[in-house]
Amino acid sequence: MNFDLSEDQRLLQRTLDDFLASESPIARVRELFDRGEETDPAVWKGMAGLGFVGLHLPGPVGGAGLELLDLVCVAERLGYHATPGPFVFNAVAGIAIALGGSDAQRERWLPGLARGECIASVAFAEEGDRWQPEQWRLAPDANGRLRGRKESVPCVGCADLVVVGLSGGALGIVEPDAPGVTRAGAHGIDRTRRIGSLAFDGAACELLPDGAAVSDRVRDAALVLLAADASGGASRCVDISVAYAGQREQFGRKIGEFQAVKHQLANLALAAEPCRALVWYAAHAWDHVREEAPRAAAHAKSHVTDRFLQVARDSVEVHGGVGYTWECPVHVWLKRAVFDRAFLGPPRAHRLRAADLAGW
Amino acid sequence: MDLAYGPEYETFRGTVREFLALHWPGSGGGSERSQRERVAEFRARATRAGYLYRGVPRRYGGSEQEPDALRAAVIREEFGRARAPMEVPGNGVSMLVPTLLDRGEEWQRERFIPKTLTGEYQWAQGYSEPGAGSDLASLRTRGELVGDEWVLNGQKIWTSAARSCQYMFTLVRTEPDAAKHAGISYLLVPLDQPGIEIRPLKMITGESHFNEVFLNDARTPADWIVGGRGEGWNVSRTTLKHERATIGSGSQAIFESLLRLVRSVTRDGRPALEDPAVREKVAALEAWVWAQKYSSDYVTSCGLKGADPGILQLLNKLLATEIGHEIARTALDLIGDASLLEPFETREGRGAPTLRRGHERWMNQFMGSLGNAIAGGTSNIQRNIIAERGLGLPRDESGK
Numbered sequence: 001m002n003f004d005l006s007e008d009q010r011l012l013q014r015t016l017d018d019f020l021a022s023e024s025p026i027a028r029v030r031e032l033f034d035r036g037e038e039t040d041p042a043v044w045k046g047m048a049g050l051g052f053v054g055l056h057l058p059g060p061v062g063g064a065g066l067e068l069l070d071l072v073c074v075a076e077r078l079g080y081h082a083t084p085g086p087f088v089f090n091a092v093a094g095i096a097i098a099l100g101g102s103d104a105q106r107e108r109w110l111p112g113l114a115r116g117e118c119i120a121s122v123a124f125a126e127e128g129d130r131w132q133p134e135q136w137r138l139a140p141d142a143n144g145r146l147r148g149r150k151e152s153v154p155c156v157g158c159a160d161l162v163v164v165g166l167s168g169g170a171l172g173i174v175e176p177d178a179p180g181v182t183r184a185g186a187h188g189i190d191r192t193r194r195i196g197s198l199a200f201d202g203a204a205c206e207l208l209p210d211g212a213a214v215s216d217r218v219r220d221a222a223l224v225l226l227a228a229d230a231s232g233g234a235s236r237c238v239d240i241s242v243a244y245a246g247q248r249e250q251f252g253r254k255i256g257e258f259q260a261v262k263h264q265l266a267n268l269a270l271a272a273e274p275c276r277a278l279v280w281y282a283a284h285a286w287d288h289v290r291e292e293a294p295r296a297a298a299h300a301k302s303h304v305t306d307r308f309l310q311v312a313r314d315s316v317e318v319h320g321g322v323g324y325t326w327e328c329p330v331h332v333w334l335k336r337a338v339f340d341r342a343f344l345g346p347p348r349a350h351r352l353r354a355a356d357l358a359g360w
Numbered sequence: 361m362d363l364a365y366g367p368e369y370e371t372f373r374g375t376v377r378e379f380l381a382l383h384w385p386g387s388g389g390g391s392e393r394s395q396r397e398r399v400a401e402f403r404a405r406a407t408r409a410g411y412l413y414r415g416v417p418r419r420y421g422g423s424e425q426e427p428d429a430l431r432a433a434v435i436r437e438e439f440g441r442a443r444a445p446m447e448v449p450g451n452g453v454s455m456l457v458p459t460l461l462d463r464g465e466e467w468q469r470e471r472f473i474p475k476t477l478t479g480e481y482q483w484a485q486g487y488s489e490p491g492a493g494s495d496l497a498s499l500r501t502r503g504e505l506v507g508d509e510w511v512l513n514g515q516k517i518w519t520s521a522a523r524s525c526q527y528m529f530t531l532v533r534t535e536p537d538a539a540k541h542a543g544i545s546y547l548l549v550p551l552d553q554p555g556i557e558i559r560p561l562k563m564i565t566g567e568s569h570f571n572e573v574f575l576n577d578a579r580t581p582a583d584w585i586v587g588g589r590g591e592g593w594n595v596s597r598t599t600l601k602h603e604r605a606t607i608g609s610g611s612q613a614i615f616e617s618l619l620r621l622v623r624s625v626t627r628d629g630r631p632a633l634e635d636p637a638v639r640e641k642v643a644a645l646e647a648w649v650w651a652q653k654y655s656s657d658y659v660t661s662c663g664l665k666g667a668d669p670g671i672l673q674l675l676n677k678l679l680a681t682e683i684g685h686e687i688a689r690t691a692l693d694l695i696g697d698a699s700l701l702e703p704f705e706t707r708e709g710r711g712a713p714t715l716r717r718g719h720e721r722w723m724n725q726f727m728g729s730l731g732n733a734i735a736g737g738t739s740n741i742q743r744n745i746i747a748e749r750g751l752g753l754p755r756d757e758s759g760k
Contacts, residue, residue, distance in 0.1 A: 001362060001363060001364065001365050001366070001369075001430060001661060001664070002362045002661050002664070002665075003361065003362075003363060003654065003657035003658050003660070003661040004361065004658060004661045004662065004665075004667075005361070006361070069361060238751075242751045242752070242753065245753060246752075246753065246754070254754055256747075256753040256754055257753070257756065259744065259756070261753075262743065262744060262747035262748070262753050263740065263744075263747070265751055265753065266678075266742075266743035266744075266746035266747045266750075266751070267743070269671060269675065269746055269750060269751060270675050270678055270679060270682070270746070273655070273672055273675060274651040274652055274655040274672065274675065274679060275651060276655075276658075277654035277655040277658045278647070278650055278651040278654055280361065280654065280658075281650070281654040284361045284363070288363075289363075296650070298643075299643070299646065299647035299650055300647075302643070302644065302647060303644070303647035303648060303650075303651060306644075347644070348640055351639070351640040351643035351644050351647075352636060352639055352640055352643070354643040354646070354647070355639035355640070355642065355643045358643070358646070360619075360622075360633055360639060360642065
């Protein structure tokens with residue numbers, strides 16, 4: 001038994017950490033955050049060049065043929081560094097096309113995704129918090145044209161293609177620049193992953209032939225990747241708060257010497273640290289323990305995103321007045337926590353799903 | 361990532377199963393006495409087979425196996441599944457034996473370990489005092505060497521099961537002029553003597569599990585000291601480490617009890633499991649238990665490789681305490697009016713209180729989960745340890 005990352009996976013994380021520390025430090029993230037830019041083309045290009053973007057795609061289309069756990073390793077570090085951009089959604093769209101697409105579709109779309117030249121996103125939500133495949137109602141007409149809307153589409157501004165959830169749990173590909181598609185940005189609270197809506201008025205949609213058979217599995221992968229982001233973010237909040245408590249002085253002492261602060265920080269660690277192993281298991285199960293994968297994904301998403309929000313909230317508190325300013329970076333993670341928790345449905349929805357999946 | 365134990369361990373699992381099928385066909389009926397004998401015989405056999413007391417040399421009655429966390433896990437799983445007796449429970453096996461193996465004299469090991477392993481010797485832990493709880497090193501019970509005996513005066517408290525124990529391992533101040541921690545020695549003391557008085561303390565559950573132990577010129581031989589004079593604090597660190605490892609075990613079993621409870625109760629005349637609020641709560645608890653389980657698998661895997669698992673190990677006890685308390689709180693909501701009842705019943709002339717059979721038994725779990733937040737290092741002390749040793753925050757030197 002070895003419940004741990006492999007040496008390769010650790011190396012991958014270290015490489016990414018080094019890259020992000022130099023190319024996407026928090027000061028740079030803050031610049032983009034203030035300008036409301038949802039992605040950093042240089043960082044995306046750099047990540048693609050290092051092979052992170054196509055990790056999970058099949059070898060023949062230019063990917064590395066690795067597993068969800070490898071993607072989780074990346075998502076966890078991106079969460080830690082609060083890296084802006086479409087990594088998770090782009091990866092999920094790639095999984096959808098790889099699992100549900102025809103040979104022709106895979107050959108047409110995946111090589112560009114693997115090289116990072118083409119950015120994909122996913123459009124799942126419909127009005128009324130309808131995130132899950134069985135709740136999707138958007139349907140193509142007899143001529144294969146879409147009329148209707150998708151909400152809370154991440155990275156709506158930069159995506160070259162979008163995998164759209166359709167009635168019956170089907171999946172289709174839409175190019176947002178095509179006629180009949182209107183993209184509109186919303187005032188997303190998480191400026192590192194800006195959301196918006198897609199309105200369709202006779203837009204062309206290319207169905208993925210096996211979409212309906214794989215959409216639950218695609219959704220599960222997305223749940224695990226969001227949980228990975230949340231786990232990395234929570235762990236960063238602990239680190240930032242501990243560092244602050246070790247340097248901020250009041251009453252002539254470091255505030256980290258006060259037991260009240262120590263206990264608050266210990267509680268943060270208690271909430272954040274056990275999350276990582278749950279996410280790893282959910283990712284491992286997605287590839288290797290198929291019968292438990294849906295429940296593990298639901299547990300990971302609900303538990304870890306809930307804890308991330310709690311930890312981020314308490315981290316703001318540990319920072320005192322400074323924590324409440326736009327200047328202090330902690331709110332970047334607080335807002336990512338809100339995003340991770342709400343995107344794809346709140347914890348409650350996934351807990352109820354987990355109870356169904358457990359056969360209770 | 362590889363969750364399988366591998367073929368070697370699965371073969372071993374088969375061997376353990378065969379052994380259990382042959383030698384533990386269930387606890388069976390019979391008188392209490394014959395039952396005790398059956399258990400003792402089974403433990404002896406399981407030790408000879410290498411399944412129990414794996415870290416204890418054969419010459420002291422152990423099975424002297426190579427350390428192997430996975431074999432130990434397979435044994436725990438299979439014995440648990442067959443509901444077969446594991447090692448003798450109590451402080452003797454879990455705390456004293458490792459301490460003697462680590463720091464004891466040869467004659468002490470020979471004299472005390474074998475009979476502790478069979479359960480013939482049971483041990484009380486004489487650490488806390490009325491004035492020395494979390495600040496244990498401030499303890500004041502005195503030990504003076506008079507001739508070839510230690511003469512002990514003072515009081516110990518929270519001493520679990522002391523009335524059924526023959527001996528106590530205890531921390532006493534033998535070097536009153538030395539600094540706080542350096543004045544303490546670790547002594548072994550026979551409890552059946554005129555200088556020892558044990559008074560039961562009634563706990564919030566109504567049971568009397570722990571006690572006060574008064575030492576009034578109690579005596580123990582001069583060489584019943586483990587480690588040297590003034591080394592008791594360090595000697596006891598070995599022991600506490602073992603206790604924390606035991607207390608911080610997984611919460612799977614208590615979660616499964618909760619699931620059985622959920623399946624058996626109703627809300628507003630309908631099965632509780634049909635209530636979305638209940639389903640949501642139980643799922644949230646399961647996710648937490650899974651996070652604990654896989655974190656523990658990670659710690660085990662690090663142990664197998666000799667890698668440092670970091671802060672997770674320090675979180676173990678607090679995590680188990682918090683999960684246990686939340687499970688008990690959930691049960692409290694589910695059992696409704698049964699929560700108004702005492703969990704134990706005392707019959708005239710029948711001695712110790714017995715756990716009732718109805719849902720009110722969960723009130724014992726509810727109160728017990730509070731006990732876990734206190735025993736073996738309170739949750740607040742755990743938070744200090746996590747913050748100082750795990751997160752590297754400045755140490756509080758005020759008590760040193």
